Amino acid sequence: MTPNYVARRSVWACIGFWRILACILVIPLLVLIVRIIATKKFAIEFYDDKIIVREGWLNTRTKQMVFMGVTAVSVNQSLWGKLCNYGDVMIDCVGKWDVRLTTYIKNPKELEAYLQQRIVPVSPQAQMASRFVEM
Numbered sequence: 001m002t003p004n005y006v007a008r009r010s011v012w013a014c015i016g017f018w019r020i021l022a023c024i025l026v027i028p029l030l031v032l033i034v035r036i037i038a039t040k041k042f043a044i045e046f047y048d049d050k051i052i053v054r055e056g057w058l059n060t061r062t063k064q065m066v067f068m069g070v071t072a073v074s075v076n077q078s079l080w081g082k083l084c085n086y087g088d089v090m091i092d093c094v095g096k097w098d099v100r101l102t103t104y105i106k107n108p109k110e111l112e113a114y115l116q117q118r119i120v121p122v123s124p125q126a127q128m129a130s131r132f133v134e135m
Contacts, residue, residue: 044102046114068094069120075108094120 038057045052046067053063070093077087087108105111 039104046118067118070094070115070118071120073112073115073119075112077108081108089115091115 034057038055041057041060042055043053045054049067051065051067053061053065055061070091072090072092074090075087076090081087085108086104086106089102089105089108089111091102102111
């Protein structure tokens, strides 16, 4: 026997203001948590002869490069970066610098001090060549 009429609940009743607000807040919060964990797993390890970049949480990547020395180091920090102690570290290395991940570095002044110790003296011939290039 079939009923004459079937009453069903509306799906729209499930979509209320508080549920929408919870979804709007929870999804970005989950994305933020995943991003924070991935950022905590990022590291640039400096050794005497090499640099190792480790990044990723679920999908991990490791990159290893030769480290021959530094010719110049500079730090850029925004106002928020100074308050929270992070910044961008620009590094000029001997040869080609493949690590382009030196942005938003925690304690940038400490990294700058370490790299200042690794500065290699430039030969007079290289200084003379750079003067000709500038002209």
